[in-house]
Amino acid sequence: MHLKKWQPNGSPLLKIVCSKPLELATFLLNLIFTYYLIYRYGAKMSHNKKLDFDSECVHAGMGEYEFGPVVPPIYQTSTFKFESVKQGISLFKGEEKGYIYTRLSNPTIEAMENAVAILEGGHKALGCGSGIAAIYTTFIALLKAGDHVICSKSVYGPTSTLLATLLSKFGITHTLVNSSDLEQVKDVLKPETKVIFIETPGNPTLDVTDLKAVAEIAHNNNAVLVVDNTFMSPALQQPLKLDADIVVHSMTKFLNGHADVVAGIIIVKDEETYLSFRKTLNLVGGVIDPFNSFLVHRGLKTLKLRMLCHSENAMKIAEFLENHPKVDWVRYPGLKSFPYYKIAQKQHKAPGGMISFELKGGHDAAETFMNSVNLCTLAVSLGGVETLIQHPASMSHYSIGKETREATGITDGLVRLSVGIENVDDLIGDLERALEKV
Numbered sequence: 152m153h154l155k156k157w158q159p160n161g162s163p164l165l166k167i168v169c170s171k172p173l174e175l176a177t178f179l180l181n182l183i184f185t186y187y188l189i190y191r192y193g194a195k196m197s198h199n200k201k202l203d204f205d206s207e208c209v210h211a212g213m214g215e216y217e218f219g220p221v222v223p224p225i226y227q228t229s230t231f232k233f234e235s236v237k238q239g240i241s242l243f244k245g246e247e248k249g250y251i252y253t254r255l256s257n258p259t260i261e262a263m264e265n266a267v268a269i270l271e272g273g274h275k276a277l278g279c280g281s282g283i284a285a286i287y288t289t290f291i292a293l294l295k296a297g298d299h300v301i302c303s304k305s306v307y308g309p310t311s312t313l314l315a316t317l318l319s320k321f322g323i324t325h326t327l328v329n330s331s332d333l334e335q336v337k338d339v340l341k342p343e344t345k346v347i348f349i350e351t352p353g354n355p356t357l358d359v360t361d362l363k364a365v366a367e368i369a370h371n372n373n374a375v376l377v378v379d380n381t382f383m384s385p386a387l388q389q390p391l392k393l394d395a396d397i398v399v400h401s402m403t404k405f406l407n408g409h410a411d412v413v414a415g416i417i418i419v420k421d422e423e424t425y426l427s428f429r430k431t432l433n434l435v436g437g438v439i440d441p442f443n444s445f446l447v448h449r450g451l452k453t454l455k456l457r458m459l460c461h462s463e464n465a466m467k468i469a470e471f472l473e474n475h476p477k478v479d480w481v482r483y484p485g486l487k488s489f490p491y492y493k494i495a496q497k498q499h500k501a502p503g504g505m506i507s508f509e510l511k512g513g514h515d516a517a518e519t520f521m522n523s524v525n526l527c528t529l530a531v532s533l534g535g536v537e538t539l540i541q542h543p544a545s546m547s548h549y550s551i552g553k554e555t556r557e558a559t560g561i562t563d564g565l566v567r568l569s570v571g572i573e574n575v576d577d578l579i580g581d582l583e584r585a586l587e588k589v
């Protein structure tokens with residue numbers, strides 16, 4: 152009906168053109184000017200999306216601050232002054248963007264969160280006080296009583312302990328599976344399965360799970376795929392790009408990379424999830440603080456460099472160990488003998504810094520060996536610039552119990568090595584001398 156009025160004869164458009172030439176000219180000029188602005192500054196405004204990963208490591212997350220610092224200042228403050236009651240009200244209503252209280256948000260924390268979100272290819276991120284706080288917050292945000300979780304068997308010890316103890320108290324059930332075997336995942340899937348939690352490579356066996364395939368299984372069941380990407384970091388593996396929904400990290404490890412911070416993070420893909428997770432984190436309260444955020448953000452600048460060096464060193468050490476007569480077996484994603492070599496090649500940009508191996512002579516040989524290293528440090532944790540060595544059965548995975556350990560392949564002789572960025576010949580020399588003592 153309307154269309155008829157738009158015929159050239161007596162069209163309303165023509166009438167407007169004739170009766171309001173000034174308004175029309177202003178409108179057109181505005182339009183041209185807007186397009187010019189987009190053309191001139193558009194590239195700059197969206198530059199964060201166009202940079203390569205290497206450049207993002209250095210620049211991502213940087214905001215605008217007073218005095219023009221080149222890194223985000225540490226806003227070491229618990230609370231923020233309102234200009235007036237009116238402003239306070241509008242901040243609380245969310246009508247105005249700004250800061251209220253550091254448990255809710257803080258510019259230093261936000262800068263680091265934005266950086267990690269960009270590196271993971273996510274929408275936004277939520278900094279947490281530890282990796283386990285990030286994992287707990289994620290579970291609490293996604294689950295309710297009666298829901299079921301499928302979790303990788305080869306997983307950070309406290310993650311499975313959290314499911315088995317705290318979460319089971321609230322009626323959340325779970326099943327541990329070897330997630331590298333997709334049939335096992337499908338077999339335990341139930342209508343109540345709401346979350347599939349995957350750690351890949353798994354801790355400490357380094358089992359690799361095909362993320363794209365497991366994402367499909369999760370989504371066909373309306374479940375959410377959460378991936379713990381601590382071992383690889385976004386420099387080597389980006390789960391969100393392989394269809395995972397949520398990524399968590401212990402930033403204590405490779406993201407910070409300097410063994411001087413305990414911290415975690417959750418990366419999400421959309422605003423709706425972000426807002427619901429932010430509400431949960433505000434109530435759970437396990438947030439990161441400004442100083443630790445600053446340190447992590449500083450660590451991110453060398454993430455790519457460090458991950459490549461960790462990988463290069465670890466590859467040479469894995470080959471050295473594999474050829475050593477006192478070593479029974481070595482597991483490292485870069486070795487041809489690795490059971491998941493093919494999928495690892497597809498899913499990782501480099502094989503990473505984690506190696507697990509077993510000495511001939513089991514627990515006693517492992518103990519003598521670990522007591523004999525010098526340059527390598529006997530300590531739990533991983534992902535720092537210094538090489539750390541530890542014994543999962545008696546240390547990081549002691550809490551899960553012998554039965555679960557054996558079912559997972561964490562033998563009493565298994566040694567876990569987090570290869571640092573020292574000179575690789577120095578490291579091999581240290582390992583060689585310690586092996587001689589065995």
Ligand SMILES: *Cc1c(COP(=O)(O)O)cnc(C)c1O
Pocket residue numbers: 281282283284307350354379381382400401402403404413414415
């Ligand atoms: C260390 C670690 C965690 C827990 O992180 P914290 O920062 O110690 O709380 C979770 N997942 C993996 C894979 C880890 O290595």
